[in-house]
Amino acid sequence: MDKTGSGLSLKLFIVLSRAHKVISEKTNRLLADHGLNPTEFAVLELLYHKGAQPIQKIGGKILLASGSMTYVIDKLERRGYLVRNVFDADRRVTFVDITDEGKALIAEIFPLHEQNLHELMSALDDEEKETAIGLMKKLGLSIKDLS
Numbered sequence: 001m002d003k004t005g006s007g008l009s010l011k012l013f014i015v016l017s018r019a020h021k022v023i024s025e026k027t028n029r030l031l032a033d034h035g036l037n038p039t040e041f042a043v044l045e046l047l048y049h050k051g052a053q054p055i056q057k058i059g060g061k062i063l064l065a066s067g068s069m070t071y072v073i074d075k076l077e078r079r080g081y082l083v084r085n086v087f088d089a090d091r092r093v094t095f096v097d098i099t100d101e102g103k104a105l106i107a108e109i110f111p112l113h114e115q116n117l118h119e120l121m122s123a124l125d126d127e128e129k130e131t132a133i134g135l136m137k138k139l140g141l142s143i144k145d146l147s
Helices: 005-032 038-050 055-062 066-078 100-120 126-146
Strands: 082-086 094-098
Touching: 005 038, 005 100, 038 055, 038 066, 038 082, 038 094, 038 100, 055 066, 055 094, 066 082, 094 100
Parallel strands: none
Antiparallel strands: 082 094
16 A cells, blocks of 8 residues: 555544544443433533533534434433423524433443543553644544535
């Protein structure tokens, strides 16, 4: 394989994909042990840390299509982890908020999730993590600019 130009780009893609796969599998296993899938966790974590959100905005913040968002919100609402509230000033806007039961669940899971990620990333020191963060941001922003 060519180690310059397009060959190096292909190798980077493969390495990023494999790292993402392994990290996601380990993370998803921890969430599944607590009865959540990654999307459900992302919604609850967003509401836990940012407070009530318009349902129309949640999908964009956690990178989920709006059709799937309704399904996830319905599921979490049935389980008692969140509630919907219609915005009085504009009845077309529905806010979603986390319940006390949802807060208790995230308060239990989040420290474990954070520790799990720390362990998964332990091959890198703090400086290497900062470098990786900077490089991934640069890459993501440059691709966004191409759209």
